[in-house]
Amino acid sequence: MSDSPLSYAHDNHDRFLNELIELVSIPSVSTLPEHRPDMRRAARWLEDRLNDIGVSAETAGSEDYPLVYGEWLKAPGKPTVLVYGHYDVQPAEPLELWTTPPFQPQVRNGNLYGRGSSDDKGQTLTSIYAAESYLRTAGSLPLNVKFILEGQEESGGAVIKEFVQQHSDRLKADTVQISDGHMFGPGIPTLDVGLRGIVYTEIQARGASHDLHSGLYGGVAPNPLNALAWVISSLKGPDGHITIPGFYDSVQSVSDDVLQAWSRLPVDQVEFVKEETGISELAGEKDYTPFQRMWARPTLDVHGIAGGFVGEGAKTVIPAEATAKVSMRIVPDQKAEDVFRQYREAVLKLAPPGIELEVRLIHGDDPVLVPQDSSYIAAAQQAMQATFGRPGVPVRSGGSIPIVGIFKDQLGLNSVLMGWGLPDDNLHAPNEKFRVQNFYDGIDATIRFWDMAAGSTRASA
Ligand SMILES: [Zn+2]
Incomplete structure (x- = not known):
């Protein structure tokens, strides 16, 4: 017993x-x-x-x-x-x-x-x-x-x-x-x-009233796919920095205690992530360690882009519309509601001539x-x-x-x-x-x- x-x-x-x-x-x-x-x-x-x-x-x-x-x-x-x-x-x-x-x-x-x-x-x-x-x-x-x-x-x-x-x-x-x-x-x-919290969104881009032939109208037709590519690449550079005005204002830095605890973990952070993922070189903000980037820094990612032609062979279409799923992982003290507002404003400002953008929130959670x-x-x-x-x-x-x-x-x-x-x-x-x-x-x-x-x-x- x-x-x-x-x-x-x-x-x-x-x-x-x-x-x-x-x-x-x-x-x-x-x-x-x-x-x-x-x-x-x-x-x-x-x-x-x-x-x-x-x-x-x-x-x-x-x-x-x-x-x-x-x-x-x-x-x-x-x-x-x-x-x-x-x-x-x-x-x-x-x-x-x-x-x-x-x-x-x-x-x-x-x-x-x-x-x-x-x-x-x-x-x-x-x-x-x-x-x-x-x-x-x-x-x-x-x-x-x-x-x-x-x-x-x-x-x-x-x-x-x-x-x-x-x-x-x-x-x-x-x-x-x-x-x-x-x-x-x-x-x-x-x-x-x-x-981390999340702000998950969808951007819809609209151009002409119907699909157009790029041989006939290429040069004057606004292209929703090009527009989405432009918007997305303008939001975050290859250095991992997000350009949305005010985005980092309420990002709290990690305390020294916690940073030290992370650096004491018995692993090489870069090698650890590479091994788990098969990534050849880590992306993102070089001023922060990989664990900081993964756990305590906000980020922005595209999950999918839909529109136009993706079948076999070639089709010279300028699509009338296209959509992208984009989310941000957010950290204390960012608020999902505020981040979505800042993001929406930034996206709308990036709309090229002739392109109408609509930004929808799919779901959001605070960190x-x-x-x-x-x-x-x-x-x-x-x-x-x-x-x-x-x-x-x-x-x-x-x-x-x-x-x-x-x-x-x-x-x-x-x-x-x-x-x-x-x-x-x-x-x-x-x-x-x-x-x-x-x-x-x-x-x-x-x-x-x-x-x-x-x-x-x-x-x-
Ligand atoms: Zn579970």
Whole structure:
């Protein structure tokens, strides 16, 4: 009989892994309607597991994308942690590229292969097994825990957004804990302390009232494709500098502490990025290190240009219209709304004669910065130190996680982002995997995090 939560967790490693395999076997692909029954099965699986260990849980929100909500609130006077995870997964196609079938998970070389193993079923279960390890040994948790496990992360997240809006009282907590990310490398834990935001747009360019022959009208006809090329190349030069007036005004520089932590990472940043990507020479702002450029500097990219003729052979058309998808990753303290306004003005000013430009916002999210002086970040750092022998590297993530902003805006809560995946987990791709040791370490670190966070004074988040 194990007497401490940690030794209980270690004694149950095999069963935990087998249960994860069971959960990964359920093809809970949220975006495909034919998997709706699997969505309900996966939600019920989690609901049952929580209820079994003494966390009172229910499914809520939506028939098609059920949200699992559970709570254990028997630690009066102690802080409350709101644990977020998601059980829905990306489609597994193309199936022929998987070594073993995506929903018949298999352990090979210390990794569990299967769709959702890392994103985010394996990571979600670390918190549930941390809770079990406490409840089956001490009979209680060191603090109050609320679980909010969504089934629509990979396809919009409208259900959780509405749930958070409608149940802000019930979701009251002192901090949010999210494990839906990755460590820097094996044995190198990471704390995400900032997330870039995004402004995703579409530019439509219109010229003549209909397509024209370039032999007849070339020289007088305005060309929407040329115009888009001009606009796009005017917005950002080969040096990575964005020319939109006022764009950098509210960009916050990174603190020396954080910069030092990044430079202490045991990698050559240039070589590291080259190896991960196959890039021959890194682009962008030379005055900033690659990690600064990826995590803490704004950028602008074109995702696609449509219009004119792209078939085989030649067609001498001057198209009447063309469109481009352009997005900007933005950083603290830029605001999506302001950036879009500055961008729109700059684009419209660049319109060549005879070209009418229309600029539309597709979606926007503000960047998030997690204050580092919180007692919960300190608790997470202690937990990482005890588990991995080193504190978490305070990285900023290049991507955005909208739920972090929702918890901040609707509940006033900051998030502790401790991810247990690895950069090469093949998220959203064939052969997704989760390193089994990371699964176990994630459980240990969560057990320790709650223990340390229990000593945090309430409302100091
Ligand atoms: Zn995820």
